[in-house]
Amino acid sequence: MPTALIADDEPNLSAELASRLTRFWPELQIVAMPRDGVDALAQINERRPDFAFLDIRMPGIDGLKVAQLASEVRVVFVTAYDAHAVEAFEASAVDYLLKPVTDERLLRCIARLQRQGMSATDAGTVVSALQREAAPIRWLTVGIKDTTKLVSIDDVLFFQATDKYTEAVTSEHRHLIRTPLKELLLRLDGERFAQVHRGVIVSYAAIDRIERDLLGRMRIHLIGHDAVLPVSRAYAGLFKQM
Template identity: 85%
Template sequence: MPSALIADDEPNLSAELASRLTRFWPELQIVAMPRDGVQTLAQLNEKRPDFAFLDIRMPGIDGLKVAQLASDVRVVFVTAYDAHAVEAFETSAIDYLLKPVTDDRLMRCIARLQRQGAPTQEDAAAVAACIQRDATPIRWLTVGVKDATKLVSIDDVLFFQATDKYTEAVTADQRHLIRTPLKELLPRLDSDRFAQVHRGVIVSYAAIDRVERDLLGRMRIHLLGHDAVLPVSRAYAALFKQM
């Protein structure tokens, strides 16, 4: 029975990926889900999985270094950043998935893993094409609604807000929970249309009505047609320095 390890410092993302892998590849056994590079190396040495799905930016030792140190395991990188793709393939990675990973992209990765064998030039070219396509800004969000899946256009999102475990994508009349953390969502958004204004908030420029300062100099964003008032932290105040 094939086995896999999933390493990510966000346990909710590891759990979601494990669930989807199990759904699309029932024979695959998930043997460990470590949260940092040191734990990952230890679990790789102990469990000896066939495959390792590694985040790149992890505490301790990053995923690229883990891949260099690991042996007898086929590596798939799962990350929000496309900038490390060349380094990833220098470690003989089999695939490179950009978060948020679509079902179609994940199934193509599984098909590649099931073929076994070393990566070919054709595999590398196919993955490079996928990375180029996946690196384009997100146009749709896939959200769960009870037992169904719904597509939400990125054009309808007024702002994203971090919660304890998830991220809320807020439209004019609804709040949708998505599992992707803000730090991994931000690189996939069009920077001409969205900006991070607080550690826990990303806002659509088109949704901003006005930015006001209180007596203490703190900035607050008021939205068009929505009663939410969003904080602007000092680190991002320069975005509105002309106001």
């Protein structure tokens, strides 16, 4: 009987993937669902699963490092971002799934696992498809302890980088996510969001007005929110006609 481990720091997402894998591949036994990279590596070494479904961004050790250290297991990365696809296949990943994973895509992954591997041609095709077709983010998963909350991208007014995290700011809340701003920008719809500062991405729809002070510095005022966002010189051209 084939066995698998699912590692994701969002337990609800792990449980949902486990349920779908069980439904589509009844013979597959899920032996562990660790929530950080250190535990994932320990569980892989202890339980020796055939497959490991790994999130890339996890506390402790990221999924790429786990894959490098656990060379005996066949790895499928399950992540919200396509930026690490090339690195993943260099780490001998069998497949790379972008969240949210559709049933059709998961079934193709299962078929690939059952065929015992991916050729170099297959890997190149997947990377090309990810780079060409990766859909813009529609929702964010934010976690508080054991609770996972989905935040619609439509509700986000702006993203702001902090020391270790990125804040996704809505009209009522500030949510912390671990995705760096530069990676987030790759998965946002460029017609709806714009980077206006090294540490700020704003929703066009949230902008009320742009004001320029006596020194020529531009500031964005938002609709229904008291935050005032800086616009650096490098991005001032976005609002040249405004």
